[in-house]
Amino acid sequence: MRIVKLKKEYFHPFLDVISRQAELWAPVKKGDKHIFDRVEDFNRIEMKTTRTLLPPKKLLVPPAFNTFTFNAEGYQEDLSHVSSKILFGIHPCDIHGLLTLDKLFMHEYTDPYYVKARQKTLILGLSCWPDEYCFAKSTRTHIIDEGFDLFFTDLEDFFLVWVGSSQGDDLLRMKPDLFEETLSDSDIQRYIRWQTERDKAYRTEINFMAMPDLMELKYKAPFWEEAGRACLACGSCSMVCPTCNCYNVLDKLALGGKPGRRLRLWDSCTLVEYSEVAGGENFREHKADRLRLWYTHKLQAYVSKYGKPSCVGCGRCLVTCPVEINVRTISKALEGEDPKAFWYRLPSEVKP
Amino acid sequence: MNGETRCREEGNPFLPHPARIVRTYPLTQDVKFFQIRFLNMDQALAFKYKPGQFAMISVLGAGEAPFCLSSPPSRPGLLEFCIRKAGSVTGALFDLKENAMIGVRGPYGNGFPIEQMAGRDILITIGGLGVAPLRSVLLYCLDNRDQFGKVSVLYGAKKPSEMIFREEYFALKERGDLECHLAVDADDTGSWTENVGVVTTLFPKLSKVNPENTYALVCGPPVMYKFVLREFVKLSIPKNQILMTLERRMKCGVGKCGHCAIDYIYTCLDGPVFTYWDVLHMRELI
Amino acid sequence: MKKDKLKIGIYELTGCAGDALLILDCEDELINIFHAADIRSFLMAKSDNIDGELDVALVEGSVSTERDLQELLDIRKRSKVLVAIGLCATAGGNQAAFLDPREWEDNLKKVYGRTEMTHTKPLQSKPLNAYVKVDHYLPGCPIDREQFLSTLTRLLAGHPPELHRFPVCVECKWRENDCLLNRGILCLGPLTAAGCRAVCPSHNLPCVGCWGPAEEANYTAEYQLLMEKGFDREMILRKMSTFSGTAIADFAARIRGVKK
Structure with missing residues (x-):
């Protein structure tokens, strides 16, 4: 893969040129956290962020959108969430997240709502530095060699830019004189040093290779019930997970001759109605069963299909779940350790 | 996966195709029969299905839900469904009259392995509304009678008035080329001439079963499976020749929405027909 | 017709x-x-x-x-x-x-x-x-x-209404809000039925529960969580009960029976 160099002072001029082609989206501040947002003032872009509150899936399949509208005459496909976007600042784990969604939405019956948005979105990745909640090294998603158009590694006074696709190359060609094709030995040394130090910076490690067997062996372990009792069934873990893709469908009607709409809404297998069929039979009435499904999917099922977990180590569940049910605590419990999670502190019953 | 062999839909797989209710009438107090025809002839021809597959039916405004096909593919043109009133989509369907428009997309799911079943004996065990998918496979076997060995049917319902297609099955009893036993849990009419008892009480009435050569099919209420499977195992029918079709919540039918996930499979893509080995192999199936 | x-x-x-x-x-x-x-x-x-x-x-x-x-x-x-x-x-x-x-x-x-x-x-x-x-x-x-x-x-149209059966948190995440509970604020989002589009948390105000109890409201876990965060027992119960009507009465009575 071709690697070129971009001096920091040329970064905004580069954005200036490419943002005329499509909407530029990048991480910006929201409170003391970050979100992907439409950016016109490049100074809003946050270059040194950890995870955004929501992963970039929100731009491809938004939390709630119309799939089609209908009236007495028939249906009208609605693709209004699709627009040309350049998404800058995606970290390797989130690019892996998109690759995981690609496998689902582009496999077998391809999903036009995802695919059309994906095709119109250019991915400009950005290197990052782990905090205490990142464990992308354990999922091998801290490095990335596919799934982006350009990838920027930030080496303080300059970027090294990996050119990952023909469209990425087109972007460079819009302002070729900003980029240097030849890298000096010291540039290369800088990168190697950066990478070594970055790899050492991961403080959370999880042995994912052991998880599929442990999920099977610990299927009946009591901690599932305990975690289930602590679970708020709030769905937050799924909303923030880059690889959670489940959705619900809802028809809405309107008055005054306006068309009805069929909506798609983000859903979660931890929510009460997830496995309930008409008539009231609920195949996963207990929260413990729903949590186990969530972790079966992350740690076991995807492994048997694709040889790797569908967790990308972004740490969002660690920072989001208010009651500490997350990939770190569950994997510890699976390994037979006491993760000192909230559920161990929850009294078994509030008695008079 | 078998994705490559599956018929791919052109365009947007989530858009339902307009169809018309040709006939509808009540089968029991809360189950209705629906006969449906696509408006577009090309769509009708493109809708090639196997017994055990299902379709997503939309009543726009009420929603969309999966329903297994009750008609056999050997009688093309019209699609038939037996539907119990249970939620908002079925409630809306029940309110519709003949000639009303609905939306249909599919067919989805794996269906019964008809090719492997050819030449074998077929033992069909039905409980209540389980008749919906099994009617498709039974009529298919009868329409292609020479392709199958012995065909036997055991059918149980709660009471005579809840035996769906009762007349059809009484007529089957008169046919010389299959064995058919009927039972009701309780006879509240006083005029029931067949067996009284749960469906498993019909097994001793079966004439000799050649287990190695038999495909045993079952569909019914969740509580029934355990008991019927035990009977199949008692008959020494191989685990991978015991087939059942399952119900799950589904919002897409094409492996995207996630609701029908069990372990690493999706009921909509890898099911709804599963073998007894699948059940032993994967938790949570039944 | x-x-x-x-x-x-x-x-x-x-x-x-x-x-x-x-x-x-x-x-x-x-x-x-x-x-x-x-x-x-x-x-x-x-x-x-x-x-x-x-x-x-x-x-x-x-x-x-x-x-x-x-x-x-x-x-x-x-x-x-x-x-x-x-x-x-x-x-x-x-x-x-x-x-x-x-x-x-x-x-x-x-x-x-x-x-x-x-x-x-x-x-x-x-x-x-x-x-x-x-x-x-x-x-x-x-x-x-x-x-x-x-x-x-x-x-x-003759169809039963279909309302959300999950708590406010789902809609709150849809709007990409930072969790107030995690920031140490007494937010009742996890206990409260969704439908408001998380209007209060989206303006940095905690959910007070005005949609009433969510279907699976986990009072025990939320109560324990808030106690760990240092809130006073009576304060938690008062907040929880403001809009919970009769749903919380039993829970509150049980908590009150617990000796500190």
């Missing part, structure tokens, strides 16, 4: 009439509503109200007096479908925010003294389903315009 318009009545029991007001405030849609349905009774909007047979009755307010109860029983008798609208009708409302049912008589005496009630007998405030069968629930304090319209349009 021309269908007869559904006969609809909108009624207020004890409450602030905020839900009826919100319906009236659907300005852009109001004409369409009157066009699509035969509004037989709507005290806040019109004077020629007819109390006959109804297809759908929308009832707000809680049952807090004998007169409320008689009116509710009458409405139920002449309505095919009864929808409880607003928190008072769905969960009992603020006026049911007692932590101990036994306190009600004492509180009544404290407030009204020995005053004789002549026009009607006061009752302990309860949601509609304490007395009659409720077909559908439309929670909120007040109800949300979009949820009301989607409920109404489905009812007009």
Whole structure:
């Protein structure tokens, strides 16, 4: 893969040129956290962020959108969430997240709502530095060699830019004189040093290779019930997970001759109605069963299909779940350790 | 996966195709029969299905839900469904009259392995509304009678008035080329001439079963499976020749929405027909 | 085929009439509503109200007096479908925010003294389903315009309404808010039914629970979590009970029984 160099002072001029082609989206501040947002003032872009509150899936399949509208005459496909976007600042784990969604939405019956948005979105990745909640090294998603158009590694006074696709190359060609094709030995040394130090910076490690067997062996372990009792069934873990893709469908009607709409809404297998069929039979009435499904999917099922977990180590569940049910605590419990999670502190019953 | 062999839909797989209710009438107090025809002839021809597959039916405004096909593919043109009133989509369907428009997309799911079943004996065990998918496979076997060995049917319902297609099955009893036993849990009419008892009480009435050569099919209420499977195992029918079709919540039918996930499979893509080995192999199936 | 318009009545029991007001405030849609349905009774909007047979009755307010109860029983008798609208009708409302049912008589005496009630007998405030069968629930304090319209349009088409069955947190994440609970703020999002589009957390204000209890509200876990975060027991119970109506009474009684 071709690697070129971009001096920091040329970064905004580069954005200036490419943002005329499509909407530029990048991480910006929201409170003391970050979100992907439409950016016109490049100074809003946050270059040194950890995870955004929501992963970039929100731009491809938004939390709630119309799939089609209908009236007495028939249906009208609605693709209004699709627009040309350049998404800058995606970290390797989130690019892996998109690759995981690609496998689902582009496999077998391809999903036009995802695919059309994906095709119109250019991915400009950005290197990052782990905090205490990142464990992308354990999922091998801290490095990335596919799934982006350009990838920027930030080496303080300059970027090294990996050119990952023909469209990425087109972007460079819009302002070729900003980029240097030849890298000096010291540039290369800088990168190697950066990478070594970055790899050492991961403080959370999880042995994912052991998880599929442990999920099977610990299927009946009591901690599932305990975690289930602590679970708020709030769905937050799924909303923030880059690889959670489940959705619900809802028809809405309107008055005054306006068309009805069929909506798609983000859903979660931890929510009460997830496995309930008409008539009231609920195949996963207990929260413990729903949590186990969530972790079966992350740690076991995807492994048997694709040889790797569908967790990308972004740490969002660690920072989001208010009651500490997350990939770190569950994997510890699976390994037979006491993760000192909230559920161990929850009294078994509030008695008079 | 078998994705490559599956018929791919052109365009947007989530858009339902307009169809018309040709006939509808009540089968029991809360189950209705629906006969449906696509408006577009090309769509009708493109809708090639196997017994055990299902379709997503939309009543726009009420929603969309999966329903297994009750008609056999050997009688093309019209699609038939037996539907119990249970939620908002079925409630809306029940309110519709003949000639009303609905939306249909599919067919989805794996269906019964008809090719492997050819030449074998077929033992069909039905409980209540389980008749919906099994009617498709039974009529298919009868329409292609020479392709199958012995065909036997055991059918149980709660009471005579809840035996769906009762007349059809009484007529089957008169046919010389299959064995058919009927039972009701309780006879509240006083005029029931067949067996009284749960469906498993019909097994001793079966004439000799050649287990190695038999495909045993079952569909019914969740509580029934355990008991019927035990009977199949008692008959020494191989685990991978015991087939059942399952119900799950589904919002897409094409492996995207996630609701029908069990372990690493999706009921909509890898099911709804599963073998007894699948059940032993994967938790949570039944 | 021309269908007869559904006969609809909108009624207020004890409450602030905020839900009826919100319906009236659907300005852009109001004409369409009157066009699509035969509004037989709507005290806040019109004077020629007819109390006959109804297809759908929308009832707000809680049952807090004998007169409320008689009116509710009458409405139920002449309505095919009864929808409880607003928190008072769905969960009992603020006026049911007692932590101990036994306190009600004492509180009544404290407030009204020995005053004789002549026009009607006061009752302990309860949601509609304490007395009659409720077909559908439309929670909120007040109800949300979009949820009301989607409920109404489905009812007009003959379909049961489909409301969210999850807590506020789901909608809060949809709006990409940073979790207030995780920032040490007493937010009741996990306990509260969604439908408001997480309007308070989206403005950096904690959820106070005004949509009433979510289907799977986990009081025990939220209580323990808030205690760990250093909140006072009474403060937590007061906040939790403000909009939870009768749903939290048992839980609160149990907690109170626990010795610190």
